Amino acid sequence: MKFAIVVQGNPYASQSCHSALSFAQAVIEGGHEVLRVFFYHDGVLIANRLTAPPQDEQDICADWQSFAAKHDVELIACIASCLRRGVLDETEAERYEKEASTIAPEFVISGLGQLIDATMNADRVVTFGA
Amino acid sequence: MSSILFIFSGAPHTSLNAQEGLDALLMGSAFTECRLLFLGDGVLQLVPDQSGEAIGRRNFPLGYGALNDYGVSKIACRTSDLDAYNLDPGKLLLDVEALDDSACRIWIEDADKVLNFR
Amino acid sequence: MVEKDSEGFLRDLNDWSEEIAQELAAQDGIKLSSDHWEIIHLVRDYYTHYRLFPQNRVLVKRIGDALGKEKGTSIHLMTLFTGKPAKVLARISGLPKPPNCD
Numbered sequence: 407m408k409f410a411i412v413v414q415g416n417p418y419a420s421q422s423c424h425s426a427l428s429f430a431q432a433v434i435e436g437g438h439e440v441l442r443v444f445f446y447h448d449g450v451l452i453a454n455r456l457t458a459p460p461q462d463e464q465d466i467c468a469d470w471q472s473f474a475a476k477h478d479v480e481l482i483a484c485i486a487s488c489l490r491r492g493v494l495d496e497t498e499a500e501r502y503e504k505e506a507s508t509i510a511p512e513f514v515i516s517g518l519g520q521l522i523d524a525t526m527n528a529d530r531v532v533t534f535g536a
Numbered sequence: 537m538s539s540i541l542f543i544f545s546g547a548p549h550t551s552l553n554a555q556e557g558l559d560a561l562l563m564g565s566a567f568t569e570c571r572l573l574f575l576g577d578g579v580l581q582l583v584p585d586q587s588g589e590a591i592g593r594r595n596f597p598l599g600y601g602a603l604n605d606y607g608v609s610k611i612a613c614r615t616s617d618l619d620a621y622n623l624d625p626g627k628l629l630l631d632v633e634a635l636d637d638s639a640c641r642i643w644i645e646d647a648d649k650v651l652n653f654r
Numbered sequence: 655m656v657e658k659d660s661e662g663f664l665r666d667l668n669d670w671s672e673e674i675a676q677e678l679a680a681q682d683g684i685k686l687s688s689d690h691w692e693i694i695h696l697v698r699d700y701y702t703h704y705r706l707f708p709q710n711r712v713l714v715k716r717i718g719d720a721l722g723k724e725k726g727t728s729i730h731l732m733t734l735f736t737g738k739p740a741k742v743l744a745r746i747s748g749l750p751k752p753p754n755c756d
Contacts, residue, residue, distance in 0.1 A: 412651065414553070446560070447553050447653075486559060486753045490552070501754070503660055517754070518563035525649050526538050526568055533652055536546075536553050566709055595705055602704040605712045 408441045409433050410528035412521065414536045416448035423452045423466050426534040427473060434477050442480045442524040443470075445513075447536055450483040453493050455510035467510050474512040481513045482520045539569040541647030544578040546654035548597055549588050554581055555596040557653030562599070564651075565606040572603070573643055574613040574632070578654070579621060582613065582628040600630050614640050663744075663751045670748025678746045682736055686746075690734055692721055694747045701749050710740060 411430055415422020430440050445452060452467055459465050474481045483493060488509075489502065495515050496507045509515060525531050542561045548554045564570045574582060581597055588595040603611065612633040618625055625634045635643065644650060656674055657665040662681045664670060675694060679686050686694075696716060700708055708716060710728065718726015728739075735742040744752050 414653070447551070447556055484556075487556060489753055498754075501661060518560050519567075521560060521651075522540070522564045522567050525540055525564075525651060528649075531649050531651065535652060535654055536551065562706070562709065566711065598703065598705045602700075602706055602708070602712070605708070605716065 407438045407529045408527070409438060410441050410524035410531045411443045412525075412531060412533040413443060413445045413449040413452070414447040415534060416536070417452045417466055419448070420536060422449060422534040422536065423470070424464070426532075427466070427470055429532060429534070430473060430479070440477070440479045441528045442482060442520065443474075444521045444524055445481070445483040446487055446521065448487075448491070449534075449536075450487045450491055450493050453481070453483045453488070453509050453513040456508055471510060471512040482516045483509070483513050484521070485515050485517050488515050537568050538648035539571065540564050541571045541573060541644060541650045543573050543575050543644075543650060543652040544581060544654075545575040545652060547577045547580040548586060549591060549593045550577075553653050554578075555594065558596060558599050560651065560653070561608065562602075562606055565603075565608050570608050571610040571643070571647065572608060572612070573640070574611075574617070575640075576617055576654075579613050579617040579623060582630060582632065583623065584627065584629045597629060603630070612640075612643060659751075661745075661751070664748055667748050667750065675746050675748065678748070682742055682746075684734075684736065684742075684746070689725075690746075693717060693731070693734065693743065696720060697743060697747050697749065701747075707740065707744055707749055707752060713740075 411426055413422055413426045417423040430443065433440050452470060457467055470481060488494065489498065493509055494504055494507050495509045498515060499507045542557065544554060544557050546554050561570055561572060586597060611630060612635050615634045615636055618634060656669040659665055662678065676686055714726050714728055714731060731739045740752060
């Protein structure tokens with residue numbers, strides 16, 4: 407079965423990013439496919455590569471990255487949500503005249519069309535809310 | 537073509553989620569049949585004449601007026617949520633269908649996919 | 655002279671005026687005619703009413719309804735506002751810079 411996963415919650419104010427990752431891992435372990443993970447609202451904050459959590463806490467951004475690399479899963483962060491929250495790639499940093507790109511590897515900034523496309527083409531859509 | 541039911545279950549200006557939910561709905565409407573259901577605190581988005589600008593927010597609920605242009609015509613809310621906030625169904629920002637709990641459940645069951653924004 | 659960003663969008667949307675619109679259009683080599691103006695006014699009105707810049711399909715339909723069927727086509731819009739009509743039209747009309755998502 408093909409799953410689309412939508413992550414809306416702030417990684418530091420909700421359990422959303424953690425639960426979604428556990429769920430995504432379970433999907434793969436169950437022999438299913440993760441079609442795409444779409445980060446929206448404060449969920450995009452997970453894609454900030456400048457975070458430096460204490461060593462004895464889970465580095466949730468790094469864990470998403472290694473999950474995506476290992477299983478070749480698309481991690482898409484919504485462009486409009488990202489721009490508001492300072493998660494920028496090189497192109498957007500230049501477009502908005504900001505000093506730095508801040509997006510972590512494996513994450514790709516794209517539009518809401520990717521959310522709709524995943525929603526329509528997946529067998530199941532599971533949202534991890536704000 | 538799989539239809540999408542958008543559920544808006546949060547108040548309009550508590551966070552940006554409601555505003556970003558409307559953005560997603562408008563995008564969805566370009567690709568497939570989309571319906572909209574206001575649930576729980578979501579009915580507060582239907583209170584007319586709110587001014588987001590006064591608290592530094594965009595007055596995004598004005599965008600609901602454009603839903604017809606975008607081809608979104610199936611819009612509903614739940615009667616018990618209107619009652620909880622003492623809202624008059626005849627005096628809302630939008631012309632919405634008020635559903636009892638079982639009709640509400642049917643709306644959700646009938647959708648191929650559901651996206652919830654709260 | 656008003657301030658513009660690197661993509662030629664107004665930094666302060668309150669700076670917009672019809673004279674400034676001519677100047678913004680010149681960046682794209684466009685000289686504004688009445689055909690341009692009726693669409694600029696239409697999208698500015700749309701924004702005032704709905705706080706939205708209409709999607710292309712919605713804009714085309716609106717133009718057709720308001721200004722006549724023969725004008726309600728993507729071709730008409732493309733011809734008037736070269737390249738990416740949504741981006742160019744938003745810029746000339748003094749509306750917020752759209753995110754690159756559609």
